[in-house]
Amino acid sequence: xxxxxxxxxxxxxxxxxxxxxxxxxxxxxxxxxxxxxxxxxxxxxxxxxxxxxxxxxxxxxxxxxxxxxxxxxxxxxxxxxxxxxxxxxxxxxxxxxxxxxxxxxxxxxxxxxxxxxxxxxxxxxxxxxxxxxxxxxxxxxxxxxxxxxxxxxxxxxxxxxxxxxxxxxxxxxxxxxxxxxxxxxxxxxxxxxxxxxxxxxxxxxxxxxxxxxxxxxxxxxxxxxxxxxxxxxxxxxxxxxxxxxxxxxxxxxxxxxxxxxxxxxxxxxxxxxxxxxxxxxxxxxxxxxxxxxxxxxxxxxxxxxxxxxxxxxxxxxxxxxxxxxxxxxxxxxxxxxxxxxxxxxxxxxxxxxxxxxxxxxxxxxxxxxxxxxxxxxxxxxxxxxxxxxxxxxxxxxxxxxxxxxxxxxxxxxxxxxxxxxxxxxxxx
Amino acid sequence: xxxxxxxxxxxxxxxxxxxxxxxxxxxxxxxxxxxxxxxxxxxxxxxxxxxxxxxxxxxxxxxxxxxxxxxxxxxxxxxxxxxxxxxxxxxxxxxxxxxxxxxxxx
Ligand code: HEM
Ligand code: FES
Numbered sequence: 001x002x003x004x005x006x007x008x009x010x011x012x013x014x015x016x017x018x019x020x021x022x023x024x025x026x027x028x029x030x031x032x033x034x035x036x037x038x039x040x041x042x043x044x045x046x047x048x049x050x051x052x053x054x055x056x057x058x059x060x061x062x063x064x065x066x067x068x069x070x071x072x073x074x075x076x077x078x079x080x081x082x083x084x085x086x087x088x089x090x091x092x093x094x095x096x097x098x099x100x101x102x103x104x105x106x107x108x109x110x111x112x113x114x115x116x117x118x119x120x121x122x123x124x125x126x127x128x129x130x131x132x133x134x135x136x137x138x139x140x141x142x143x144x145x146x147x148x149x150x151x152x153x154x155x156x157x158x159x160x161x162x163x164x165x166x167x168x169x170x171x172x173x174x175x176x177x178x179x180x181x182x183x184x185x186x187x188x189x190x191x192x193x194x195x196x197x198x199x200x201x202x203x204x205x206x207x208x209x210x211x212x213x214x215x216x217x218x219x220x221x222x223x224x225x226x227x228x229x230x231x232x233x234x235x236x237x238x239x240x241x242x243x244x245x246x247x248x249x250x251x252x253x254x255x256x257x258x259x260x261x262x263x264x265x266x267x268x269x270x271x272x273x274x275x276x277x278x279x280x281x282x283x284x285x286x287x288x289x290x291x292x293x294x295x296x297x298x299x300x301x302x303x304x305x306x307x308x309x310x311x312x313x314x315x316x317x318x319x320x321x322x323x324x325x326x327x328x329x330x331x332x333x334x335x336x337x338x339x340x341x342x343x344x345x346x347x348x349x350x351x352x353x354x355x356x357x358x359x360x361x362x363x364x365x366x367x368x369x370x371x372x373x374x375x376x377x378x379x380x381x382x383x384x385x386x387x388x389x390x391x392x393x394x395x396x397x398x399x400x401x402x403x404x405x406x407x408x409x410x411x412x413x414x415x416x417x418x419x420x421x422x423x424x425x426x427x428x
Numbered sequence: 429x430x431x432x433x434x435x436x437x438x439x440x441x442x443x444x445x446x447x448x449x450x451x452x453x454x455x456x457x458x459x460x461x462x463x464x465x466x467x468x469x470x471x472x473x474x475x476x477x478x479x480x481x482x483x484x485x486x487x488x489x490x491x492x493x494x495x496x497x498x499x500x501x502x503x504x505x506x507x508x509x510x511x512x513x514x515x516x517x518x519x520x521x522x523x524x525x526x527x528x529x530x531x532x533x534x
Binding site: 057060061062063109112113116117120121122123125296360361362365367368369370371376 | 465466467468470471472473474476477496499500502503504505507533534
């Protein structure tokens with residue numbers, strides 16, 4: 001007889017010193033992986049915490065362990081006779097309800113393919129020139145010898161500029177949406193305050209308005225990608241089911257807004273974290289400068305070492321039987337994806353930057369049918385930024401001010417990363 | 429009719445190995461059994477990650493990709509006429525030799 005997994009019997013993540021954020025993540029990994037037990041942890045709210053590599057693979061690929069449906073995220077929102085008042089956080093829900101992150105089968109597959117048809121590796125390859133143009137423009141604004149914040153001045157500027165240009169936004173709109181994306185960081189605070197929710201509501205409402213405008217413009221101009229999304233959207237014929245399957249997005253603008261939250265936000269973390277990992281591993285930096293063909297491997301390793309996403313939630317759709325246990329339907333699960341990359345049973349000496357280690361089984365982008373569909377775009381943007389700095393022989397060095405990571409955060413996110421930018425000697 | 433066949437696998441290092449393989453549920457499992465570990469199959473065989481992208485020479489003997497697999501293949505930079513997702517290829521009786529090449533990573 002399978003036994004119910006007793007989540008309350010597991011220690012909490014804070015028993016192992018983890019409250020979110022990069023600052024205590026590494027110490028947490030060292031402690032929790034020093035022994036074979038416990039197999040799982042729990043959050044203070046008694047969500048199951050999955051952190052070992054083998055379990056991230058097992059749970060991540062199990063059809064029973066799906067996405068958290070929007071109606072479970074906002075339980076009062078879809079009730080009969082729900083109050084017409086919009087409580088704090090409402091605008092976030094408006095956007096997130098169209099995100100594949102809240103979909104499960106049968107809506108999930110076709111909705112996800114709609115995104116991949118736009119952002120698959122082949123399609124992203126065709127966007128590379130645009131990314132280069134934007135990056136060159138961003139670099140041209142930096143003066144020789146200047147100390148800049150690599151997060152804001154480079155990573156966010158390129159990422160926001162890229163999506164803005166791709167989606168026909170004006171320069172002014174791009175500045176506004178960049179501000180919204182910056183504010184969206186609060187979405188990932190481990191404990192969101194009322195002030196966070198207020199700022200997030202404003203940011204999400206403005207961001208959604210701009211992406212609606214972008215979609216309408218794209219459709220008017222006959223942008224093939226927007227027309228394709230519109231055509232695929234029409235084929236999504238599923239009744240609304242907020243408690244399990246999800247809600248079909250109501251417009252192309254809703255598809256864009258829902259699914260580009262990570263486009264505008266998390267993609268910038270990938271670039272900033274890669275810069276950070278390389279700057280702290282001068283040998284690796286020198287290798288990629290001398291042998292540019294090693295750059296893709298270096299980025300994969302940098303993102304293993306500094307994965308942008310520390311943890312994300314999943315939801316048990318049907319009783320999940322594994323190894324003699326059963327995890328009941330309705331259980332919320334926290335998947336600490338970043339820990340999978342630091343599990344020494346799979347990645348020996350996990351804190352060492354080693355471009356030659358095998359690169360299979362990384363959990364940077366999740367696993368299973370939910371594996372990140374935006375990963376090609378995120379990695380391409382990071383690669384183009386590094387290639388352009390190298391092509392222009394620009395050196396990036398440590399500045400006097402230290403980099404700062406955001407504490408109590410579900411992302412591995414730099415708040416600021418000051419660096420000195422200079423042209424190489426030979427170009428002066 | 430036998431339930432084994434000759435499997436030739438060319439890895440990303442361009443080296444080819446030969447083994448006797450058993451007819452199985454999917455080509456992905458057959459490759460795993462044959463010790464081909466460079467395929468990470470991150471979605472667990474669910475036609476969602478394309479990390480099991482291979483080129484298969486046996487076209488006529490295997491049933492072709494369904495619409496989901498075809499759509500996924502269409503997103504790949506390294507798509508070729510022989511492209512398949514190993515997790516979606518059913519290897520059934522009647523095959524005596526299969527040549528598979530692991531596609532480059534996307
Ligand atoms: C480059 C840095 C990024 C990282 C580290 C990252 C990481 C992740 C992770 C860990 C998941 C959860 C997968 C799971 O539950 O198994 C995910 C899902 C997702 N990501 Fe990303 N992501 C990134 C960029 C992006 C971008 C640029 C986009 C959009 C353009 C995006 C869109 C999504 C969507 C829509 C999902 C939900 C997929 C599903 O449920 O099928 N991500 N991502
Ligand atoms: S294993 Fe993911 S597509 Fe085949």
